[in-house]
Amino acid sequence: MSSLFASPADSLVFWGALVLYYVAILSWMAMTRGRKGKKRPDLLPLVMLAIPLGVAIGQARLGVLPRWLFYPGEILFVAGTAFTLWSYAVLGRYVSPYVLALPDHRVVEEGPYRYIRHPGYLGQVVAHAGLGLALQSWVALLVMMAAMAGFAAYRIRNEEEFLATELGDAYVDYVSRTKRFVPFVW
Numbered sequence: 001m002s003s004l005f006a007s008p009a010d011s012l013v014f015w016g017a018l019v020l021y022y023v024a025i026l027s028w029m030a031m032t033r034g035r036k037g038k039k040r041p042d043l044l045p046l047v048m049l050a051i052p053l054g055v056a057i058g059q060a061r062l063g064v065l066p067r068w069l070f071y072p073g074e075i076l077f078v079a080g081t082a083f084t085l086w087s088y089a090v091l092g093r094y095v096s097p098y099v100l101a102l103p104d105h106r107v108v109e110e111g112p113y114r115y116i117r118h119p120g121y122l123g124q125v126v127a128h129a130g131l132g133l134a135l136q137s138w139v140a141l142l143v144m145m146a147a148m149a150g151f152a153a154y155r156i157r158n159e160e161e162f163l164a165t166e167l168g169d170a171y172v173d174y175v176s177r178t179k180r181f182v183p184f185v186w
Contacts, residue, residue, distance in 0.1 A: 004059055028085075050128070057143060069136055080123045090113060099162050
């Protein structure tokens with residue numbers, strides 16, 4: 001069985017980026033834990049398992065892709081993660097790992113939310129695609145994309161229904177203005 005990474009530097013880049021990703025995501029989840037407001041149950045913990053599963057598939061060298069996809073995949077992983085973190089930073093105090101409406105919640109229309117209703121999920125889909133490519137395995141790519149796309153589809157439907165109910169006309173008007181820019185339309 002061949003090694004997943006062509007060099008120790010590739011291994012360092014991969015594991016370093018993955019550790020930074022988990023530190024950022026878990027820190028964000030910890031900072032937003034315990035927020036008070038109306039919330040719905042969510043599948044976020046389950047989608048977090050897609051990454052270790054994808055890494056295991058890549059390490060097992062199932063469905064091998066060319067090695068040259070490693071760095072383009074890493075670039076997509078970092079870019080998607082950065083876009084997600086920027087999106088969450090723009091949401092500020094309204095970001096949550098759960099579908100949540102705070103007592104004084106308002107519709108955010110700045111930054112990427114001016115053009116895309118769910119830029120954080122778009123960033124995560126790009127990041128997961130990049131990670132699948134960096135693992136150089138079409139099986140890992142397929143598993144990670146299916147998990148993330150399934151989660152995003154579920155979460156977007158759940159979130160849009162909840163926010164329309166909780167925020168009313170302000171959110172419905174926002175949806176009508178950004179309809180053509182939604183990254184996932186189901």
